[in-house]
Every structure is written in C-alpha cells, then in structure tokens.
Amino acid sequence: MFDGRERLALELADRMTYTGRKVSDAFFKRLAKVFSHEELVELAAVIALENFRSKFNPVFGVESGESCALPWVQGQAAQAADNLH
Numbered sequence: 001m002f003d004g005r006e007r008l009a010l011e012l013a014d015r016m017t018y019t020g021r022k023v024s025d026a027f028f029k030r031l032a033k034v035f036s037h038e039e040l041v042e043l044a045a046v047i048a049l050e051n052f053r054s055k056f057n058p059v060f061g062v063e064s065g066e067s068c069a070l071p072w073v074q075g076q077a078a079q080a081a082d083n084l085h
Contacts, residue, residue, distance in 0.1 A: 005034050013047045 002010065008031055015021040031040060057063075 008034060009043055012043060013050075016044065016047045017051055 011027070012023065012031060015023050015027065035043065
C-alpha cells in the first residue's frame, strides 16, 4: 500500500497527466504541507518528463529499455552522441 505522501504524489501525476484534471490551489496547499518546494519542483519535473516521453517515444518506436524498432533512429542517435564527444 502507498502512504500519504505517495498517494499525493500519484494524485499529482494524475492531475498533470489527464486532460481536465487540474492542480487547484487547494490541492497545491495539501501538497505543500507534506513536500518542500524543492521536492515539488522535482516531482513536477519528473512527471512532466515521463508525460513527454510517453508521447514522443512511440513516434520513433522507442520501447522500454531504450530499444528502438527503427534502425535510422538508432543511427541518428549514435551520430548525435558522437558529435557531443
């Protein structure tokens, strides 16, 4: 089972993920009672990143574990990584 902090974090994820669900002032006040400002920023950033990846990755066939069904995407990613070094 999830404790109170974990349930609030999951509710935040739901509110950030599903259209029509909002982070109201009242809900934010509940969050702020148990999470520091730094923790809230980190939670929101991680949730937003996962939401981004859940929409972006399927376009290129990226699966869990970073496997990609499209060879040209793998080649482009490898080339981009080489350019960084």
